[in-house]
Amino acid sequence: MNDTAGQPSPARAAALPTRFTELVGIEYPIVQTGMGWVSGPSLTAATSNAGGLGILASATMTYDELVAAIAKTKSLTDKPFGVNIRADATDAPQRIDLLIREQVKVASFALAPKQDLIAKLKDHGVVVVPSIGAAKHAVKVASWGADAVIVQGGEGGGHTGPVATTLLLPSVLDGLSDNGFDMPVVAAGGFFDGRGLAAALAYGAAGVAMGTRFLLTSDSAVPDSVKQQYLGRGLTDTVVSRKVDGMPHRVLRTPLIEALESGNAVTALVAAARNANEFKQLTGMRWTAMLRDGRAMRRSGERTWQQIIMAGNTPMLLRAGLVEGNTDAGVLASGQVVGMIEDLPSCNDLVQTIMSQAHERLKALGALG
Incomplete structure (x- = not known):
């Protein structure tokens, strides 16, 4: 099955509060990552409207395009969303001023911003969430004042390290704890359904982030012919x-x-x-x-x-x-998870399905206890 159009939408799942959902003000602990050329206003707003956190990808936008993209996203949703920024970009300070001025809830970074930029964002109520690939990097950004981190294992798409999420995630959680830091950790790499969310929560994560799974939705602007290439893998x-x-x-x-x-x-x-x-x-x-x-x-x-x-x-x-x-x-x-994806649901249907599955798994695990 390659499309879910015409099928009834799943029932609205109960909220699942975690430290991350409370930090950014969302209903479900699900993040749509900022994918260049993919995470535009429509996908970002659709994710946020579904109860997760959508993130605009700005690295492939000019400053003026980012201004327009933020305005468009705000016209499509009144829910919290984020913007991903290249911390090493020459105009990063200007983009950060834009996020503050537009009251964007979350600033995410592939490379951690300098301490002064983190402090400036936090002083204006913007939540700072860098992506990291090692425990030592998590400790570093925690010491600089970051509010949370997204940790991506080797299964993920884009730039990634060799360590699988199942090992990287607990190493990051332990590294933060051993150094006296207590911050929400969002797991990325290999997630696509409610079983994965339940597993991440069992490890101690406060949510999951997904890229490929959101790329393969009906709300994604990626051409259908390209989506079919993914679905066949x-x-x-x-x-x-x-x-x-x-x-x-x-x-x-x-x-x-x-x-x-x-x-x-x-x-x-x-x-x-x-x-x-x-x-x-x-x-x-x-x-x-x-x-x-x-x-x-x-x-x-x-x-x-x-x-x-x-x-x-x-x-x-x-x-x-x-x-x-x-x-x-x-x-x-693409993440390795592409081999587990067979359909193109809307963001809302995807999030609701994941949350229903997660609640079922957590209930079953609770019965074991």
Whole structure:
């Protein structure tokens, strides 16, 4: 079954309060991650209206586009939502001022912002939620004043580490506790149903975050032809590649990815530089800003110059696949969970189904106790 259109919607599930739902003011402990080119106003608002937390992806937007996207989202929902920001972006302070001015509830980050930016957001009532991939990073952002963290295991799509969620999640929870920090932890990587939510709660998490599962909804703006590509894949049809932008990136196996994995490094670098230039023109980013960001990454030891150049490759390849529907020339980011997804429900139906399943599992577990 590839679509749920015409089927009756599930009954409204009971709320499930956790420390995270109370922190951000939502009904259910479910987060839709900020996926570039995917998490626009419609998907974000649909998730928030369903009782979860929708997050706008702003890294692929110009500042003016973000202004318009926030306004559009606010016109579609009166529920809390978040905006994902690149902390290393040159205009990050300007975007943070925008979130404060527009009273956006949550600021999420793939890279942790500086302590002064965290303090500024918190002083204005914005909840700060960085994404992290190791216990030591969780401890660091906790010491800087972050309100919560999203921890993504190796099963997740996009940039990810090698450690599975089932091991990374408890290591983060233990790391925070051992260092005297008590903050809500949201688990990401491999979640798609109520069983997973119940399992995450059993570990001690305060919720789950999902990307691929929300990409594959009827509210997602990804072309239907691309969604069908995802629905036809199995659990072994993704690969973690470093050939896209020099960093580990989980994507669907496609002829392009196979070619990148086996192709000439110089040819790939030239193509990456060309795509980086296109991304610069698309977003209005200046070359001086890109070089300034690059120098900052080099000083921190985060990336080589080759990786920095290749980093401009990712947005354009994702755009080709997820926006233009060109699966031959584009890259399709995906979690391993793609092999477990068979339908395209609305965000509301998805959230209600997950919550009903979670309540059933928690009730059954309670009976065992």
